[in-house]
């Protein structure tokens with residue numbers, strides 16, 4: 001069992017906490033690591049270190065293109081350790097090994113993408129009058145906080161830390177208490193890069209302790225948070241107490257809208273992948289299937305056939321689905337399935353599975369629910385498991401109404417060969433990303449990602465994320 005330490009002000013901190021937080025392998029329930037239970041004081045030390053580093057000369061003096069090179073070096077280190085990181089992510093989160101590899105490759109691309117942007121974060125000039133030069137510079141915001149969820153720790157730490165460092169900020173990460181392993185590995189690589197002390201800090205611990213202390217710290221200048229709506233609201237309130245901006249990515253209840261004129265095989269594959277990826281524990285999971293009524297039977301027959309062929313097992317065996325993260329999350333998923341038995345029909349799955357040799361893992365069959373009303377919790381709330389809820393529509397207007405009928409608005413898939421219909425829907429749907437005849441575009445680190453409505457605000461990924469980490473300053477010079 002590995003015992004980790006926190007990383008504050010360029011040093012690994014031996015923690016006084018004797019017990020720490022136990023980290024388990026979701027595939028079999030085994031204990032795999034212990035992390036320190038970070039306190040308010042630990043967070044305070046980390047934020048103060050980041051504050052001092054931001055104001056110090058060492059970090060400021062590193063040229064923009066050199067910051068980019070640091071991120072390229074980090075990408076290279078990740079690539080060198082690709083197998084080890086993919087396995088670690090698979091063991092820690094329970095995700096199929098190939099998803100672990102996909103996450104490592106995405107992490108590499110994030111550090112390269114944002115590394116390349118380091119010397120392209122430009123301001124502009126504004127014409128005012130003769131003899132007056134007005135220019136706008138984009139400066140780093142200062143100390144940035146990054147609160148990481150358990151479902152995609154490696155990808156999410158990479159996307160937000162890369163964007164923050166490339167723009168010259170300093171960073172304090174609070175990793176997810178359930179899945180800190182790859183975040184620890186990234187921290188080790190960053191330590192080897194010998195950045196000025198305090199530029200990058202990593203505290204571990206519980207959300208209501210270390211997380212809340214970080215979100216509430218008065219020296220933080222920006223908070224990036226991914227997780228649940230409830231926690232997002234408390235993080236947003238904490239940010240407002242200190243009058244600092246936050247970027248909140250709070251999940252969704254994303255629909256796939258399927259018309260009878262779609263390419264059926266490609267659509268089945270897209271719809272199924274979108275809900276089983278990471279065992280449905282994905283903020284942008286395609287959790288609702290909205291299918292044209294006349295096409296329902298044909299389409300569902302194929303979806304069910306595909307579900308029947310899905311394999312389930314421990315992450316490291318690289319089946320289609322792994323376990324649910326932990327008992328709490330598993331009970332939530334099973335509770336929602338129970339509700340579906342009362343309110344509607346289970347078309348497929350719905351049962352807990354025991355995998356021989358991995359009895360300590362929480363496995364559930366991929367599940368399809370039908371016959372629930374739009375105001376049901378099953379239609380409105382995140383299940384965060386491999387559970388697809390089916391609805392039908394008669395025409396495009398009804399599809400639109402259903403798509404927009406939850407409090408969320410993260411992603412929508414539209415499947416049709418009719419380009420006019422697809423663009424019309426894309427223009428009316430309240431979601432941050434629309435995919436037409438695909439779902440996810442292969443990861444899309446270049447594309448702005450974030451929500452409408454309760455899916456949150458602000459954008460991560462793409463060049464748009466650089467706005468989170470820069471602040472505009474206008475300078476007017478009278479020279480004549």
Ligand code: NAD
Nearest residue numbers: 148149176206207208211212227228231250251283382384
């Ligand atoms: P959470 O929102 O409580 O935790 C996310 C992160 O926030 C973790 O690092 C946690 O330690 C931290 N945190 C918790 N309370 C905090 C607080 N008061 N202040 C600051 N930070 C705090 O999510 P969870 O309990 O791990 O999962 C619950 C549900 O959230 C899931 O069932 C799922 O629906 C949703 N979720 C969504 C995403 C997403 O990608 N949008 C990711 C994880 C979980």
